[in-house]
Amino acid sequence: MYSEKVMDHFQNPRNVGEIEEASGVGTVGNAKCGDIMRMYLDIDEETQIIREAKFKTFGCGAAVATSSMATELVKGKTVEEALKVTNKAVMEALDGLPPVKVHCSLLAEEAIHAALWDYAEKHHIKIEGLQKPKSDISEEEENEEW
Amino acid sequence: MYSEKVMDHFQNPRNVGEIEEASGVGTVGNAKCGDIMRMYLDIDEETQIIREAKFKTFGCGAAVATSSMATELVKGKTVEEALKVTNKAVMEALDGLPPVKVHCSLLAEEAIHAALWDYAEKHHIKIEGLQKPKSDISEEEENEEW
Amino acid sequence: MKKLIYLDHAATTATRPEVIEAMLPYFSESYGNASSVYDFASKSKNAIQHTRKIIGDALGVPEQDIYFTAGGSEADNWAIKSTAEAYRSKGNHIITSKIEHHAVLHTCQYLEKKGYEVTYLDVDEDGLIKPEDLEAAIRPDTILVTIMFANNEIGTIEPIKELGAIAHKHGVLFHTDAVQAFGQIPINADEMNIDMLSASGHKLNGPKGIGFLYIRKGLKIGPFIHGGAQERRRRAGTENVPAIVGLGKAVEIAIETMEERTAKEKELRDYLIDRIMKEIPYTRVNGSRTKRLPANVNFSFQFIEGESLLIMLDMEGICASSGSACTSGSLDPSHVLLAIGLPHEIAHGSLRLTLGEENTKEDIDFVIEQLKRIVSRLRDMSPLYEDFVKKHR
């Protein structure tokens, strides 16, 4: 059901772990829906460049793979650039996700935003275009597909 | 679905045919239900003995077999004895019938009665115990078996 | 033992060797539950999709609109009952015909008991529904028209495209029971204005216990069997993977071979009909001579009764049917034959012979000889024939 890229990022997730004293940490999702993502960012305060990104994820294969891919995508980018890493970008980088798993990529996007928000709050700065992230991406109603 | 006896009487029906100037002829059943039996009897007026019995039948395997057996059973009997040839006797002589075919044996019994009635009317006699036969044995309501 | 001459292909068919071969691996090797997540189950999932595609292509409709069922009867029940329920607020009137299969008729009668109104359209002496009769029967509260594609007893092919167009003109859904037609004659569900279509595997050399319902996208038809999320939540129950695979193979072959196979069958059919009509008097052909399934032959032999005929044919190794196999055991004459106007005693004397690709001209010649002998023998035994002869002497 998953693409090879997803399976690769699930089997060999990049950047699993914690960053001690991270510049920003964001946790999104909830256990009820079965997905929780936590993203750690280490940001150079001068250049605003994300030096390192790590994650921990409780969730399905797609949740792990999107977290892994999201950390890969934001690493080396400036905060401003990282803000433009959308769920679409994550999905495309993974060669797509099954429809029922699209919410995982939204969660990954939110995790980036949450970590950036935390960074901004801690450093009392305002990041242009960043809104307070929802802590919880809840499931859309399961629609009958027919 | 049929016993060997039934199959035998269907494949090799005894006494098929007509009797010219029969002592009595009776036709029962109707085309709606798919069974019509006609029985011819040749009766010795002195002894009241049935010298010969013949039949013609439009109907299923069981209808043919019961007609055949009925003619066999009444042959050589007196009118009075023939009157006692019941549908049960016909069924037993055939080693039984499937439940859905029991009405054929009733039809055979009625055919005997109809022929005897005809005989009695033609000869202006009264046969003890013989009632005017129904010309038509209609189906019972098909019951749900469960 | 006598050679078996099987002439009851409308009742059921042998499962083709290629079909059995296709099914076998899914019994004991790739037996995974198609709804499971592990890789082992993906073979089952893919196999199901493969069949869905074959059928979608055969009907000219999107594959995802094909839903597997346990056979034609379930598909008919589903289409009719679920439409009745889903569109109840629009109305409670259903139109069908007098010659439908019991899977449709008894379902409609059931709905009548639940407060629905059903119009049973008459047919002409060939078994054809007149489009103007349908037009006249449609009411503002009509929610469904269900008319069979081809009749199982007399083989008459209905003017489905035209009937569907009339239903659509009035905004009414159109279902067709194509159990006898699918795989025998070309069907494009989309072009033919069909919203729902039922079919069954065992009528086309596929396995028994599998069929499908096509449901045009967008219809609000709910599930008939509730439960698991199979078939996009529309038909619960662990997928019958081997049978679905077998169905796919059978449909694939039926479509591929249709032209050649049915041309041969038509030839045999017409040969059989022509000879019998010439050689056995007081016989009629039931059903349309032109709008007729390639493999269907149906006679009424006056003065004789069908079951006797069947048993005598059976003794010669010939398998045939009198009316519908589903209702044998019943004593009523076929509702189809009554609907085309036959009197009871003639309806009782009917014989259906339905051909298959394995039947040869030699088989048919043998059957003709036997029929001549048996019909004549039964007539000699028949009081109706006696009366007829005496009257015309």
Place this chain on the structure above:
Amino acid sequence: MKKLIYLDHAATTATRPEVIEAMLPYFSESYGNASSVYDFASKSKNAIQHTRKIIGDALGVPEQDIYFTAGGSEADNWAIKSTAEAYRSKGNHIITSKIEHHAVLHTCQYLEKKGYEVTYLDVDEDGLIKPEDLEAAIRPDTILVTIMFANNEIGTIEPIKELGAIAHKHGVLFHTDAVQAFGQIPINADEMNIDMLSASGHKLNGPKGIGFLYIRKGLKIGPFIHGGAQERRRRAGTENVPAIVGLGKAVEIAIETMEERTAKEKELRDYLIDRIMKEIPYTRVNGSRTKRLPANVNFSFQFIEGESLLIMLDMEGICASSGSACTSGSLDPSHVLLAIGLPHEIAHGSLRLTLGEENTKEDIDFVIEQLKRIVSRLRDMSPLYEDFVKKHR
């Protein structure tokens, strides 16, 4: 290729070689329609009767009270919907439990929409229904109690005989979904106060797409699929003879081998449970330890999520399930695990392993090693575990 270790026998099973062998002749040799009159069809008829007898004997009920269906879901739908309809004049209240299979639950929810009232009984932390809860729930307008014989996820065996007795004391019909129990534990439907019982072939090494409903004689339950006169007019559709034959063979073997087979399974089951509980911390066993299906194992591993676990097991060739296979694709955690009181995040981390006779101790040892490795790996990745460790450091 890796060896496949199939531990999802509750989802479906391989069809046994003896079963396939028994079925094969009915595909292409004795393929006659069981409702036909000719002699060729009598093999089909007899084969069906043979299976009916095997099942009747297995359940201790008259064989003519067994009705074949296309599987467990159809049997459940039939029992519940037709009872609801047939006894509507008596009342419109149905009692079931919170841990039923979706084939029962979604059917009940459907009936709720049609105006019926349904009570969903709670279960205790082992998944057991308390007889006094049933007693308290019965009302004068209760027409049906439907409680599963054994749960498909956590393997808990319900006190059916007692529950049935309570229903009967109040003159209420009692149905049980025995899809997981039949063939695994002894069932005498008559002694156990069961009026209707559903089962499915593919759960006991029989074919998919076949099952049955036992209906005690005298119940006024009408057909669910209307049409032909098959199954004594109670279930229309051309009989699926090969599958019925296969079902018979599978039941015969399941009953014959039950004692020995399940003794071995129980031993493996308990070995697996005991080792995991000792060797993987923060783990719980779901379902009763004593009133448990011989082949069912169900764990919750705290801090991790089930699908990830399944995929990692899959990569080692281990087929397992998390919750019910029928609902995978759904994102909700299992309703059964929630009903026994698990919080959402623990319910999400559940794993079902269901054994079959081909599983060996070596297989289980391998699975245990893999589970230890995988659970630990996923915990290392889990923010919930991180929080837990930090809190307890």
